Amino acid sequence: MENAGSSIISALGAGSGVDFIRLASDISAASFAAQRNSVTARQTALEAQISAASQLRGSVTGLASALGDRVRNGDLAPRAQLGNPAVAAVTVPPGLSPRGNFTLEVTQIAQAQTLVGRSFTSADALVGEGTLTLRFGTVDGASFAADSARDAITIAATATDTLATLASKINQASGGAVQAYVANGTGGAQLVMKGREGAANGFVVEAAGAGGPDAPGDLGYLGWSPATNTTQLQGTARDAAFLLDTVAMTSPSNRVTGLPGGFTLNLSATNSGAPTTLSFASNNDAIGSVMQDFVTALNDIVAQVNTLAAPLGGELGNDPGARELRRDLAGLASRVVMPGAADGEPRTLGDLGLAINRDGTFRLDTARLNRALEDTPDAAAAMFTTGINGVFATMDRFARENSLVTDPGSLGGSLRRFETQSAASTERLARIAEQQELLRDRLTREFTASERRVAASQSTLTFLRQQIDIWSNRDG
Template sequence: MPVLTSTGLGSGLDISGMVQSLVQVERQPVAFQQDRREAELQTKLSSYGTFKSALSSFRSSLAGLRQSSGFEALKATSSDESILTASAETNADPGEFSLEVKQLAASHSLASGGFADPGEGVGSGTLTIRFGTTDYDPVGDTYNGFTQNPDQGVLTLNLDASNNTLTGLRDAINEADAGVNASIVNDGTAYRLVLSSEKTGADNSIQIDVSDGDGNDTDAAGLSRLAFNAAATHMTQTRAAQDAIVGIDGLDVTSPSNTLDQTLKGITLNLEKANPGEHVQLSVQEDTSGIVDAVGGFVENFNKLMGSVKELTGYDPASQTGGALLGDAAIRTGVQQIRRVMGDVVSGLEDSSIRTLADLGIRTQVDGTLEFDQGKLESALKQDPKGVAAVFSVTGIPASERVQYLDSTEATESGEYGVEITQAATRGVLNGGAVSSLSVDANNDTFRVRVDGTLSGQIQLTQKTYASHDELATEIQARINGDSALRSSGGKVTVNYDSANNRFVIESQSHGSDSQVEITEVDTNTTASLGLGVAVGTAGQDVAGTIGGNTADGEGRFLTAAQGDAEGMKLFIEGGASGSLGSVAFSRGLMEKLDSVLGGLLESDGTISARMEGLQKGIDQIGEERVKLNERMANLEQRLLDQFNAMDLILGRLQTTGDFLGQQLATLPFNNLSSNSK
C-alpha cells in the first residue's frame, strides 16, 4: 500500500505552500539566467541563419556568370518559324539574311507488290541494299543509273526457310540496323513491304539487288519481286529521295538534310516546310540579355546581402541599439573577403582593357552597396565579349582560330601561354599493293579488318567486274563502314585509289596513336588481284608540342599541359596545324574565387556553420542544465518537506502535551481552593 503524506496536520501551517515558495525563490534567479542566455543564443542562431540564407542567394547568382560561353551568345530570329527556325553558336557572323525554302529534303521509300498474308514466303537467295544517288524516272519506270554513297554501309541478307517470309524479311532488315526501316502495310487489298531510308537526301536513295534462289534475278517471281535496280524495278517508288533546296540571298544551296549546320558559319537552320516564292528574314544578332540579367541579379543579391549585414551588425544611435550580431568577427571577416575578391584585378589579362568589375560598370557606393551601369556592360559585351567573359569566368582565349580552349584544372594558373606544335595529329593508314584486276569473284570477295582496335566480322564484296578503281574503292569503303562491329565502336574508314602508285589506300577517320587499320584475313586471290593482303598499316600519331614552353601531353588532336603554370589546360588542335599557333590567355575570373570564399563560409565545415553549430550546442547545454536544475529543485523540495514535516510532528506533539497539561492543571486542588476563597 502506498504511504499517504499530509503536511501541516500537526501545526495547522501550509507547509506545502511554504516549501514551494522557498523552492521557487531558489529556482528563479538560475532559471532567469538560463532563459536569458537561451534567448540570446536563439536570436544569434536565427541571425546567422538569415545571414547564411543571404550568402546562399548571393552564391546562387554566380552560376550564370561562371560559364564563358554565355558571354558570346548570339540569337538567330526567323520572321516565320512555321517555315524555318534557326539557332546561332558563338562563332556565327552577325547579319541579316533573306531565305527561301524551295524544297525539303526527303528520304527514299519503296513498296513491294502485294502479298496475301504477312507469313507468305518471299523467295530464297540473297538480298543486298545499297545507298547512293539513283537516276530513276518513275513516269517511264526507267532506271538510268546508280552512284553508290561510300559513307553509307551495305546490307546483305541471306534468306532461307528460317526468315524468308514477309514478316521474317522485315524483322531481319530492322534487326540489322543498317540505315533502312522496314514495315508491312495493308493497303486494303494486300500486304506490302515498305522500305524507307533512315537518312534524307538524294545520295541516300535505296538500290536493291537480288541473287534469286530460282536462278532468275529479274523476273517477277520469288525474291526478284523485291529488286529495284537497273536490271529490274519490281518495287514501286512511293517517295523519291531528294535534297533540300534553300535560296540564301539569291544563291541556291542544297543539303541532304533539313537541318543545315554548315551553310552559314555558326548557324543551324531547321527547315519546317517548303514555301517557294515566300522569303523569310533571318536576323543574327548579339544576345546580351541573358548576361545583363545575370549581372543585374548578381548586383541585386549582393546588395541584399549587404542589407542583411547592416541589419544584423549595425548600430542605431537614435535608439542606442545594435544588431544581434554587432561586432561579430566571423561576419566582418567574411564580408571583407568578399569585397577583396570583387575589387581584384583579374590576372592573365594584361593586354586587355577590361580587367575589373569597375571596367564593366559595377562600382561600390559610399554605403557599401553596388551600383550597376548596364549601358557600360552592354558596350563592353559588344566590343570584347571574350574579355568580359574572362573577368567573370574561367576561360582561355586562343589567338589562333586553329586552337580551341577546352578545359583546365585547379592547378592551371592565370597567364598567357604560347602554343607550339611540333607534330600534327595524323590518321592511321594502310597502303595496299598493286591492283591487277577489277573483277571480284568467289576467290577474292571476303576479308576482315581491324579498325582502331576493333575487329570486324567477315566483309564480303559484291562479285562483279567494276567499271573503275573508284567504283571498287567505294564498294570496299561502304562494306567496311557497314560492318556492325565497327559501327558499334565508332570505327570508320575512307578508301581511295592512289593512281600514281596503283593501289588502294585505307585510312581511319580518327586521329592519334589509337588510329590504325589492319587487314587480318583475306581470300585466296585478294592479295594478287586487289593488292589487299594481311598487313598492319602505319598507326596515326598524337599531336605533340608545348604549352607555355613546357612539353605537353598529346592524345589524338587534344593537347594537355602536364607541367608548369599551365598544368591541366586542355586544347583542341585543328588537324594538320603545326608550328607556332600564337598564345592562349588564360584567366580564372572572379566568380571562381568568389565562389570559393562563399563556399568556405557556407559549407558544412565552414565558418558560419561552425558558429551555428556552436550556438546550437550552447542551447542544448542550457536544456541539460534545466534538467539538472529540476532534479536539484526536486531534491531541495523533498528535503524541505522532510524537515518541515519533522518540525510539524514535533509541534503537534508539543501541542498535544500542552493540551494534556492544561487539562491536568485544571483539575488540581489549588485551583478549587482558589475558586472557593473567592
C-alpha cells in the same frame, strides 16, 4: 502526476502547512535562472546571426546562379543573321560565342530511306510465319553495300502475326533505327518502313517464309532489295551536302554540328547556285539588360549588408565574414574577368560599366558599357560565356569564396561558427535542465523528511496536550 514526496506529505496531513513540493521546484528553478537566461539569450542571438548569415550567403550564391542561368540559356549569345532563312535555321549552344561572316549553299538535303510494301487486304491480314531480317548499309542504284560494323535485326513472325503486329515488332526490335507503320491507301493496306537520315542508313529486307507462293500470306511477299525493286523504294537514304565558304561538306543528317565557333545548322531547303550569307552579331540589348539586372541585384545585397551588418543593432555588426563580404563588394568593379584580354579589350567588370558610388552602392555606367560593345564587340560578348573566365565565372568564384566554410574569415566560416556555438548552447541548456531537475528532486526528498518530522512533533504535542487536559480534569 503526483510524485512520491507529494503523496507522503498528503498522507501526513501536511503538518507544517507549507507546500514543500512547490518550494523545491521554485528554489531549483531560481538556482539556475541566471545561467538559463544567459544561455537562452545567447541562443536567441545566435539564431538571429545564423539567419542573417544564411540570408547574405543565399543572396550571393543566388546572384551567381541566376547569372549562370542567363548565360547558359543562350540569351546572351550572338544572334545569327541568315540572308535566306528558308535554307536553314541557325542555333548557338549556350555558352558559345561564334563570330564571323560565311556563305552557305545547300545542294542536297539529307533523306531517310522509305519503303512502301506491297498491298494487303487490311492491317489485320496475316503475313505468314518465318523470319524477317533487316541489314543496314548503302543503297546505290541496284546495288547494296552492307555495313559490316552494324548488326542485322531479326524479327520472328508467327502464324498469328498480322501486318499491324509485324509493324510493332519491327519498331520494338529496331530501337528506332527503322520506323514501321501500316498505311491504308487506295490500293489497300501497305507496310511502310522508314530508316534514319544519312546514306549509311539504307537497308534491305530479307524475308524467309515457311513456304508457299510469293503472295499475301507468305512472309516472302514483304522482302525487298534494290536488285528486285519495283515501286517499293519511295525515298533513298542520302547525306546532306552543302558548301560553307565554298568548302564542300557533307552531314549524315540535316542537323549539322562541328561548325566554326560551335554554331549548329538545321538544313531545310536547297539553294544551289544561289549562296546565302550567314553572319553573327552581338546581342547588345540582352547584354545591357543583364548588366542592369546585375547592378540591381548587387544593390539588393549591399542593402542587406548595411542592415544586417550595421555596427549598431546589426546581427552581424562585428562579424569578420560580413566585413569580408563588404570589402569584396567594394572591390568587385576592379576584379579581372578576362586575364588574357588584349590591350584595349575589356578586362574587368568596370570595363563593362560596373561602377561603385561613394556610399558603397553600384550603378551602371551605360556610356562605358556601350563603348565596350561598340569598340570591341567580340571581346565584350566573350565575357558572357560559361568558360573558366568571364562574368559568370568571376561571380561564381566570388560566391564560393564568401561561402567557404573552411575559411573562418568568410561568411561561410561565420555561419559554421554560429551553428557550432548554437549546438553547444542547446547542449548547455539540456545540462542545466538536468541539473535543475536533480536539485528539485533532492530538495523534495529533504523537505519530505522534514515534513515527516514536523508531523511527528505535532502528533507528540497533541498527545501531551490531551494528557495534560486529563490530568487537569482529574485534579479538579
